[in-house]
Amino acid sequence: MGIISRGFSGRRTSADVKLPPGQYLTTDFPVLSAGPTPHIALEKWEFTIDDGARVLRRWDWKSFRELPTENISVDLHCVTRWSKLGTHWEGVSLDTILAEIETDAEYAMVRSYGDYTTNLPLDDLRNKQAWIAFRFDDEDLAAEHGGPARLLVPHLYLWKSAKWVRGITLMNDDQPGFWERLGYHNYGDPWREQRYSGGE
Ligand SMILES: Nc1nc2c(c(=O)[nH]1)N[C@H]1C(S)=C(S)[C@@H](COP(=O)(O)O)O[C@H]1N2
Ligand SMILES: [Mo]
Numbered sequence: 001m002g003i004i005s006r007g008f009s010g011r012r013t014s015a016d017v018k019l020p021p022g023q024y025l026t027t028d029f030p031v032l033s034a035g036p037t038p039h040i041a042l043e044k045w046e047f048t049i050d051d052g053a054r055v056l057r058r059w060d061w062k063s064f065r066e067l068p069t070e071n072i073s074v075d076l077h078c079v080t081r082w083s084k085l086g087t088h089w090e091g092v093s094l095d096t097i098l099a100e101i102e103t104d105a106e107y108a109m110v111r112s113y114g115d116y117t118t119n120l121p122l123d124d125l126r127n128k129q130a131w132i133a134f135r136f137d138d139e140d141l142a143a144e145h146g147g148p149a150r151l152l153v154p155h156l157y158l159w160k161s162a163k164w165v166r167g168i169t170l171m172n173d174d175q176p177g178f179w180e181r182l183g184y185h186n187y188g189d190p191w192r193e194q195r196y197s198g199g200e
Contacts (some may be wrong), residue, residue, distance in 0.1 A: 005029070020190035023083040030082060031144045034178065038114040038143075039166050041115065045148050047132065048167040049101060056101055056170075061148065064132075069091045072131055074154035076161075077190040089152055091133030094125040105170035109177060110151055113164040118177035119186070120160055122170065129155055132165060155190040 006028050014029075019025065043063040072089040108122045124130065130153040133143050141147035148165025153160050156185045159179045185194035 017085060019037050019083050020077050021193045022195075023077055023081055026082040026084055027083060029145065030078070030080075032080065032158075033163065034116060035114055037184065040113050040148055041163065042148060045168065047097075047149070048194040049097070049170065051103065051105065051170045057097075058102075064092065064149075065134075067096050071129065072133065072152065074152070074172075076078065076154055076158050076183045077157065078158040078192070079184065079188070079190075079195050083190075087139055089131065089133040090135035090150060091131035091149075093128065094130040094132070095128065097132065098122075098126065098196065101170075103170050105172055106165055109169040109175060110160075110162045110165060111167045111169060112162045113166050116162055116164070118160050118162050119171075119175055120156065121174075121187075124153065124156065125168075142197055155189070157185075157190050159184060160188055 017025070036127055045061045045064075047059045047064055048055050069090050070093055072091055073086055074089070074122060076084045076087055094173050103122075104120055110122055111119070130151065132149050133152040134147070134149040136142070141150065146161075148166070149165055150163040151161050151165045174186070176186065180197070183196055183198075185197050188194050
């Protein structure tokens, strides 16, 4: 056999890894929340998709958990400069969630219990790029990390991965979410270091 790149075998170490610019590697899992941790009973939990005027789809916990799930292994990049590699999650792909929704909307506002919001182009939720995750490292997702369920959209800075997610509003016109209104970048690509607005 020829030479096998180290990246294809064994565990990745910082020597193998190219981090987005300005990021450092961490192995713990910091908690970053703008407010108190909401505790949502599963019997009360719901996830809805609306178009700003009406609810298009609604899942309770039972119907949500009947959707097919995927095991996800992804790197996380927080705008406060830590990156955590190879995290393991279980969740429902947004491709599954959006499959039966017909819409011309180009933008999404992700809504959380506790009123956090974050915006992104709807296409960034499609094509195996985003999940509603409810398990982390083979355990139910802890409330402090967004349980019962959080958005996971690992190709953008982690503030886009809304914890305690409760729904998505489809929008024709883009609008800023919580951090985006406070000066974070509207899109937040870690590889282009889109930390704050006013940059690229
Ligand atoms: N609902 C909600 N989601 C949120 C936040 C928040 O304050 N509220 N913080 C965001 C930010 S800034 C980051 S870095 C990540 C942190 O996720 P963690 O606490 O699981 O590390 O969650 C994001 N999602
Ligand atoms: Mo963050």
